[in-house]
Amino acid sequence: xMPCVKALIDRPARCHCARIxxxxxxxxxxxxxxxxxxxxxxxxxxxxxxxxxxxxxxRRQHCNPMKASLMEPLTLPxxxxxxxxxxxxxxxxxxxxxxxxxLLLAKKNAGFKNYLGLDVRRMLVEKAxxxxxxxxxxxxHFLTANATVSFGSLLPTYSGRLELVCILCPDxxxxxxxxxxxxxxPALVNDIIRYTAVGGKIFLESDVEEVAVDMRxxxxxxxxxxxxxxxxxxxxxxxxxxxxxxLGVRSEREIAVLAxxxxxxxxxxxxx
Ligand SMILES: C[S@@+](CC[C@H](N)C(=O)[O-])C[C@H]1O[C@@H](n2cnc3c(N)ncnc32)[C@H](O)[C@@H]1O
Numbered sequence: 116x117m118p119c120v121k122a123l124i125d126r127p128a129r130c131h132c133a134r135i136x137x138x139x140x141x142x143x144x145x146x147x148x149x150x151x152x153x154x155x156x157x158x159x160x161x162x163x164x165x166x167x168x169x170x171x172x173x174r175r176q177h178c179n180p181m182k183a184s185l186m187e188p189l190t191l192p193x194x195x196x197x198x199x200x201x202x203x204x205x206x207x208x209x210x211x212x213x214x215x216x217x218l219l220l221a222k223k224n225a226g227f228k229n230y231l232g233l234d235v236r237r238m239l240v241e242k243a244x245x246x247x248x249x250x251x252x253x254x255x256h257f258l259t260a261n262a263t264v265s266f267g268s269l270l271p272t273y274s275g276r277l278e279l280v281c282i283l284c285p286d287x288x289x290x291x292x293x294x295x296x297x298x299x300x301p302a303l304v305n306d307i308i309r310y311t312a313v314g315g316k317i318f319l320e321s322d323v324e325e326v327a328v329d330m331r332x333x334x335x336x337x338x339x340x341x342x343x344x345x346x347x348x349x350x351x352x353x354x355x356x357x358x359x360x361x362l363g364v365r366s367e368r369e370i371a372v373l374a375x376x377x378x379x380x381x382x383x384x385x386x387x
Contacts, residue, residue: 149370149375152371152374153215153370153371156365156370157215157218157219159222160222160250165245178235179296180235180261180263181296185261186264187264188267188269189258189259189268192258194272197231198256199253199254200226200229201273201275203229204227204229204276204278205228205229205275205278206228206229206278206281207281208230208231208232208233209233209303210235210262210284210285211232211233211234211239211257212236212239212367214239214242214243214246214247214255214257216283216364216367217230217231217232218243218247218250220362220364221247221255222250225252225253226254227254228254228278229254229255231255231256231257231258232256233257233266234260235259237259240258240259241259243255243257244256244257263298263300263302263303267302270306271310276312277310277312278311278314279317279318280311280315280317282298282319282320283318283320284320284321284366284368284369285297285299285321285330287321287325297329299319299329299333301333304333304334304336304337308337308340308341313386314385314386315386316383316384316386317334317383317385317386318361318362318382319334319382320360320379320380320381320382321379322377322378322379327380327381328380330382331382334382339387340386340387341385342385342387343382343384343385344361344383344384344385348361349361356379357381357382357383359381361381
């Protein structure tokens, strides 16, 4: 199992999640190399420049998504204050971290699609919004929210079609008593399926097989309303996971995991 991104990037030896032995750590690429790979993947965003302008956004490693302030549905935004054109097709990145994945897609699809990132970590969300502003990405926005609680109230108010939902490397919460903190819960799955437009897609991935299987099982209880996307360009591994990321943009964690020689477990569905 891979350690968390913070462990992969910042200081592997001190991360509580890093259940890796000292010997395994010696084999890992140097943190600076992973930083470089991530910077390289997002170089279109000119984040080197932006890094100097966004202060105070030190990343806390974990945030309990079930703390009281996150258990209330968030105040709904006025979409026209958030996006230049609030009727464009929407992608939602659930558990977006500092949002580089959505920012890059927003840059590539400026004028055509909107991108909304949701994360429980306020400092990361603020940082992502500063970057969106600096980059003049009027089609990207980030909200501090427990997606499991707020998705269902947020999406019906959006006037465009929900064309893609991404859940990329959600926190695994291994301990049985913490499973209820996982993002993917039956109510969220119902809401995602309910609000995704016909033809819209749901992309799931994790570097932890158990978490990917859990997500896949929950979504596949709705087979019929959704279907596994079957396109010639999509190849499956022997165990039925997608061989590659079909979106053409990887999240920070995916980049870090692959740099470590880790495996990603991916699945994509389409709303019928
Ligand atoms: C392991 S990180 C992955 C970040 C990013 N998706 C990536 O792949 O690089 C998981 C993220 O999900 C966020 N998160 C955890 N529970 C959440 C919830 N219920 N709602 C929204 N975000 C959540 C965490 O704060 C964290 O930023």
